[in-house]
Amino acid sequence: MKAIETDIVVVGAGPGGYAAAFYAADKGKKVIMVEKDKRLGGVCLNRGCIPSKAYLHAAKLIEEAKESSFRGVTFGQPKIDLEKMRAWKESILDKLAGGIESISKNRKVDVMYGRGYFEDSKTLRVETKEGQKFVKFSQAIIAVGSVPALPSAFDLGNPRIMTSDQALEVEDIPEDLLIVGGGYIGMEMGTVYKTLGSKIVVVEALDTILKGADPDLIRYVKNHADKVFKEVRLNTKVLKMSTSGKKIKVSMQVGDADPIEEKYDRVLVSVGRAPNSQDLGLENTQAEMDRKGFIQVNNRLQTKDPNIYAIGDVVGGAMLAHKASREARIAVDVICGDPNAFENVIVPAVVFTDPELAWCGLTEGEAKSKGITVEVSKFPWSASGRALSFDRPDGMTKLIVEPDTDRILGLGIVGVGAGDLISEGAFAIEMGATVRDIAETIHPHPTLSETIMEAAENFYGVATHTIGKKRDH
Amino acid sequence: MDVLLPPLSEGADSGTVVSIMVSEGDRIEKDQTILELENEKAIAPIPSTAAGVITKIHVSEGQTISEGSKLISVDEGGEAGDSKKETKKETAKEAPKAPPKQAPSSQQAPAAAPAPSKTAYEGQTIYDPYLDYRYDSKSGFPPPASPTIRKVAKLIGLDLARVPGSGNGGRITLEDIRNYFQHILELAESSRRQPAQEGSGESAPARKPAESIDFSQWGEVKPEKMSSTRKTIARRLQDSWNTVPHVYQFDEADISALMEMRSNYKAAYTKKEASLTLTALAIKAAANVLTQYPVFNSSLDEAKDEIVYKKYVHIGVAVDTENGLVVPVIRDADKKSVLDIALDLQALAEKARARKLTGDDMKGSSFTISNLGGIGGTHFTPIVNPPNTAILGMGRGVVKPHWTGKKFEPRTFLPLCVSYDHRVIDGADGARFIKAMVEAFEQFPESEIKLTQARKK
Numbered sequence: 026m027k028a029i030e031t032d033i034v035v036v037g038a039g040p041g042g043y044a045a046a047f048y049a050a051d052k053g054k055k056v057i058m059v060e061k062d063k064r065l066g067g068v069c070l071n072r073g074c075i076p077s078k079a080y081l082h083a084a085k086l087i088e089e090a091k092e093s094s095f096r097g098v099t100f101g102q103p104k105i106d107l108e109k110m111r112a113w114k115e116s117i118l119d120k121l122a123g124g125i126e127s128i129s130k131n132r133k134v135d136v137m138y139g140r141g142y143f144e145d146s147k148t149l150r151v152e153t154k155e156g157q158k159f160v161k162f163s164q165a166i167i168a169v170g171s172v173p174a175l176p177s178a179f180d181l182g183n184p185r186i187m188t189s190d191q192a193l194e195v196e197d198i199p200e201d202l203l204i205v206g207g208g209y210i211g212m213e214m215g216t217v218y219k220t221l222g223s224k225i226v227v228v229e230a231l232d233t234i235l236k237g238a239d240p241d242l243i244r245y246v247k248n249h250a251d252k253v254f255k256e257v258r259l260n261t262k263v264l265k266m267s268t269s270g271k272k273i274k275v276s277m278q279v280g281d282a283d284p285i286e287e288k289y290d291r292v293l294v295s296v297g298r299a300p301n302s303q304d305l306g307l308e309n310t311q312a313e314m315d316r317k318g319f320i321q322v323n324n325r326l327q328t329k330d331p332n333i334y335a336i337g338d339v340v341g342g343a344m345l346a347h348k349a350s351r352e353a354r355i356a357v358d359v360i361c362g363d364p365n366a367f368e369n370v371i372v373p374a375v376v377f378t379d380p381e382l383a384w385c386g387l388t389e390g391e392a393k394s395k396g397i398t399v400e401v402s403k404f405p406w407s408a409s410g411r412a413l414s415f416d417r418p419d420g421m422t423k424l425i426v427e428p429d430t431d432r433i434l435g436l437g438i439v440g441v442g443a444g445d446l447i448s449e450g451a452f453a454i455e456m457g458a459t460v461r462d463i464a465e466t467i468h469p470h471p472t473l474s475e476t477i478m479e480a481a482e483n484f485y486g487v488a489t490h491t492i493g494k495k496r497d498h
Numbered sequence: 499m500d501v502l503l504p505p506l507s508e509g510a511d512s513g514t515v516v517s518i519m520v521s522e523g524d525r526i527e528k529d530q531t532i533l534e535l536e537n538e539k540a541i542a543p544i545p546s547t548a549a550g551v552i553t554k555i556h557v558s559e560g561q562t563i564s565e566g567s568k569l570i571s572v573d574e575g576g577e578a579g580d581s582k583k584e585t586k587k588e589t590a591k592e593a594p595k596a597p598p599k600q601a602p603s604s605q606q607a608p609a610a611a612p613a614p615s616k617t618a619y620e621g622q623t624i625y626d627p628y629l630d631y632r633y634d635s636k637s638g639f640p641p642p643a644s645p646t647i648r649k650v651a652k653l654i655g656l657d658l659a660r661v662p663g664s665g666n667g668g669r670i671t672l673e674d675i676r677n678y679f680q681h682i683l684e685l686a687e688s689s690r691r692q693p694a695q696e697g698s699g700e701s702a703p704a705r706k707p708a709e710s711i712d713f714s715q716w717g718e719v720k721p722e723k724m725s726s727t728r729k730t731i732a733r734r735l736q737d738s739w740n741t742v743p744h745v746y747q748f749d750e751a752d753i754s755a756l757m758e759m760r761s762n763y764k765a766a767y768t769k770k771e772a773s774l775t776l777t778a779l780a781i782k783a784a785a786n787v788l789t790q791y792p793v794f795n796s797s798l799d800e801a802k803d804e805i806v807y808k809k810y811v812h813i814g815v816a817v818d819t820e821n822g823l824v825v826p827v828i829r830d831a832d833k834k835s836v837l838d839i840a841l842d843l844q845a846l847a848e849k850a851r852a853r854k855l856t857g858d859d860m861k862g863s864s865f866t867i868s869n870l871g872g873i874g875g876t877h878f879t880p881i882v883n884p885p886n887t888a889i890l891g892m893g894r895g896v897v898k899p900h901w902t903g904k905k906f907e908p909r910t911f912l913p914l915c916v917s918y919d920h921r922v923i924d925g926a927d928g929a930r931f932i933k934a935m936v937e938a939f940e941q942f943p944e945s946e947i948k949l950t951q952a953r954k955k
Contacts, residue, residue: 364652368640387637397637427637430667434637457642459667 028159031057034149035166036141039067041337041349042168043125049357050132057160058134059141059151065125068170069346070118076193077213079114081377084220105221107195143306146332164332164360167320171298171338179294183268186292189214198222199290203275205263207234209376211295215254216379225254228261228277238382239389242439245419246378266292300339324366326356343372373451375444380420383447386435386454387425399434400426402484404476406440408491411471417441422476424460426484431459442473449477460484499548499574503567512564514726515557524552532569536726542856550574566630628681633659643670727822738884743920746879747928750911751939753895757910763947770837777815777869778840782946783938784890785811785831788865791931795864797885798922805922814863814883815843817850824850825883827863836947871895877913888918912939
């Protein structure tokens with residue numbers, strides 16, 4: 026069979042893959058994009074960011090309706106039609122995937138549906154519906170992403186034990202749902218299912234949920250979860266799971282206490298994600314993986330194979346769509362001979378819990394563990410008119426600052442809409458901005474963005490709506 | 499931490515490593531001598547600013563280094579180990595220009611620091627605010643610069659850690675990058691104009707490269723390397739000769755009365771452990787004259803087209819030592835008593851002979867006196883010592899018959915010559931100055947010599 030020749034083949038059409046394909050096409054390369062799913066968009070669009078946010082939006086509506094009675098607005102009990110809700114979610118995904126498909130056409134990126142497998146450093150075999158096809162490429166960009174990890178001890182083949190993939194299908198609303206893992210996926214899904222009516226127990230092996238963020242910010246999410254979930258158990262290990270009729274019997278140990286046994290209608294396992302580097306034929310190339318299966322790359326996203334680049338979740342680091350998209354541009358620049366490297370100062374992170382938690386750059390905890398001296402300036406949302414206007418003063422905006430230079434090293438925000446606020450911090454840090462730069466930028470009133478300005482003003486002890494310590498400025 | 503060469507003294511910005519007193523693996527205390535540096539006209543011990551175990555010596559004997567040069571790296575918490583000691587010294591002697599061996603254990607350079615720029619840095623000998631600048635990241639963040647600026651740096655392959663930022667919080671702007679390159683270009687061009695100039699950055703007019711002559715074809719010879727002091731003298735005098743249009747003005751002063759006073763007070767001075775020399779008296783006499791003729795106490799600033807008159811009188815005194823000519827400076831000679839001057843002079847001369855003079859001891863003179871009378875000879879023509887505009891040369895006093903108008907009397911005459919920079923000083927002023935100088939010697943007030951007042955410090 027005659028091989029199809031191309032400049033670049035992109036394996037995987039998620040936010041890393043399609044960003045790479047489009048950018049390479051824009052730079053005049055002939056590009057083939059290979060996707061093993063029937064729909065483009067990868068995990069983000071199909072089983073991650075987008076569907077979870079759709080459900081969270083529905084959840085928010087239900088929640089707000091319920092909480093409105095004291096404002097004098099009373100709604101009836103919501104009626105939830107799961108089938109319709111799923112269809113609505115699907116329609117969003119179809120719309121977005123269709124968008125990617127049509128942009129591919131416009132940019133003359135050939136989309137090939139099927140599993141890709143490297144025959145050697147120059148050839149990708151693709152198992153399409155119409156049979157095997159061979160793609161001869163000058164460069165390949167691997168952007169195959171990751172899957173939810175399901176430890177074998179929990180893998181009973183019982184559909185009541187779910188990962189986020191199944192949980193986002195929302196087959197039914199379990200009465201009792203156990204969530205194993207208090208990371209961002211577990212906490213977000215817990216919020217969705219709780220609102221739909223489930224009683225949620227979250228167990229986390231570590232001593233905190235949402236590890237990585239600063240404890241003073243996590244506290245707001247934890248407080249809220251303690252209130253709306255049945256329970257959040259920290260320092261808890263799940264020992265065993267077994268099928269017990271229509272339920273799952275779970276044995277777990279809290280701290281050093283004696284193991285307890287409980288029954289749940291469903292269990293969501295959200296203990297991390299594993300790279301999709303298996304069954305790719307990497308062994309036929311010079312690309313190398315680490316012990317966990319992450320493909321090893323340098324900061325120009327080059328693998329050990331001179332023809333092969335890798336981006337996104339499959340190379341590890343922050344497993345976030347926006348990191349993959351940035352890496353996509355760098356890989357393409359490097360392939361095209363334009364100097365570039367992943368040297369962004371920061372990758373912002375957002376957790377869409379209630380309240381949302383977002384941070385970028387250095388955290389206070391990270392500074393402490395690395396022995397970096399920082400100064401911290403906070404602004405509590407209880408002093409924000411905007412936050413009070415929608416009854417959510419449970420938030421905080423926090424700046425991490427380099428002493429002497431006043432350079433902004435980090436921004437952490439917890440509160441409703443934190444995810445949409447964090448970009449100002451990311452921009453400030455990438456610009457090498459100082460606290461004064463933010464303090465002297467007019468922020469519109471009444472908005473939550475003012476909390477960032479007020480935290481900056483507070484650094485100099487001159488915030489309008491709060492009292493801080495005075496300092497020279 | 500790294501120990502850098504501290505600022506030496508005004509004008510002296512480099513020197514040659516004469517001997518290294520420590521070895522890698524040694525424990526060093528604060529203020530312990532690391533090495534001896536020969537600079538301009540002295541050998542100075544350079545003390546350590548840190549205590550700990552030396553992980554690396556960055557210089558070698560014979561190497562020219564300058565302010566800011568990395569001398570040694572010290573592990574402030576480390577344990578001393580002697581194993582490396584012997585081998586290291588040898589290496590340093592054999593290959594003076596070779597980079598020092600890798601430190602035994604300590605810092606494995608992080609992959610982020612590009613190796614080539616580091617080497618270039620260590621090869622630098624003259625401190626430079628740009629070349630020697632590196633961003634010191636306390637937070638681990640890269641230098642503050644916008645993504646656009648970082649993109650520009652990436653495109654041209656510039657490490658932004660080398661660019662001092664002028665913005666708020668030290669942020670690097672496009673202007674900073676422009677200034678950086680401007681500076682680098684100027685350096686490159688000026689180094690092409692004056693290739694491989696030793697020592698400080700003082701300019702010398704381009705000369706034909708010297709050719710070596712084989713003197714042994716006419717008989718046995720013994721070549722000897724010029725010392726750093728000799729080279730400095732040669733360069734400075736060459737500069738003076740090339741740039742300063744000299745005028746020499748001669749006269750003789752009748753110092754019979756002065757010599758008589760000198761022998762009268764000599765014993766009193768000896769009691770104060772001072773020796774009342776003719777040089778000390780000449781310094782006092784010259785100081786008085788200089789206050790009347792300030793142009794002889796001035797300097798020409800060609801860069802600004804200015805003549806800089808000094809309100810101080812610091813007199814450089816040429817001193818002959820085994821190791822060549824040195825010129826220590828008597829400060830504020832106009833305000834000092836003859837005794838003070840005599841004591842200062844003695845102290846400086848001793849220091850000079852012991853090679854202990856520091857750069858500061860020899861900087862900042864506003865006028866120079868060279869007295870060769872102790873050795874012999876009559877008039878001679880000293881060369882102006884830039885940036886001074888004038889120098890006084892004293893020969894040996896000779897007893898001559900002097901016609902008083904009635905009879906011949908034996909009087910002692912001191913041959914004087916003032917050499918001056920004709921760009922600054924006119925001939926008439928030269929004549930007036932030497933006349934005043936003669937009068938100062940001939941009518942030296944006894945009150946100045948008398949040991950009445952307590953010594954001022």
